[in-house]
Each structure stands twice: as structure tokens, then as C-alpha cells.
Amino acid sequence: MRNNLVLTDETARHPFRATLPPHVRASGERRDINSVWEITTQDVKEFLMAYCACFMAASIFLA
Template sequence: MMRRSLVLTDESARHPFRASLPPHVLHRANEVERMVPWRMKLGLTRKDMETVAATYTAGFVATLTFFG
């Protein structure tokens, strides 16, 4: 009696873990995902970034003043 693996390997995967994955998992893995800047993914505007920078700077200066 011949034993078969539950998952047939894919030699083009080149990594043992990827080779053991079923074909439907890797179906879309080779497609190139659109590159979107992380700011766009989070929905941050320039005003949001300026607010974060100002808050960080104010906190940093206050900490230096307290310990200085």
C-alpha cells in the first residue's frame, strides 16, 4: 500500500513550509500587492502628522526640563 501525504508539495515554493502548503493558499501569494504608503493605509493627513510631531516634541522638551 502506498502512503501519500495529505498535501502534495510544490517544488517552486523553495521553502519546506511553503512547499507543504496546499495550492489554494499560494494561489494569490505570487500576485504583486499594490504598494500604498503607510500613511494612506492608516488614513492620516498632514495635519495629523504635525499634531503627533508637536505632541512628541512638547513631551520630550518637558521631560528634558524636568530632569535637567
């Protein structure tokens, strides 16, 4: 497949990113990875409930 009509940008540093339009490639505001992943107590409670439910279901299935 040839994309001769697609304008490329050499500063994109990747063939796929080079084919994207400038407004998609523009990051605007970069977010810090640490600010994205905030774990709350509600997240921990939901994880433990799901883990316990799956553990019980697997135990009952294998018993």
C-alpha cells in the first residue's frame, strides 16, 4: 500500500506518526504520568472485592 498523497513530517520520528495530521500529532499539554495514576481507597476496595469474588468462584469451580 502506497501513500504518495500523504504529507509527512520528518520531526515525527516514526512512520505512522509522520502520516498523522498536525492537529492530531500536537500534544498541546503533556501530562505527568504520576498525576494520571492516582489510586484511591475506593479503587482498592473495588479491586479487593473483584479479587475475592474471582478467587471464590475459581475455588468453588475447582472443588
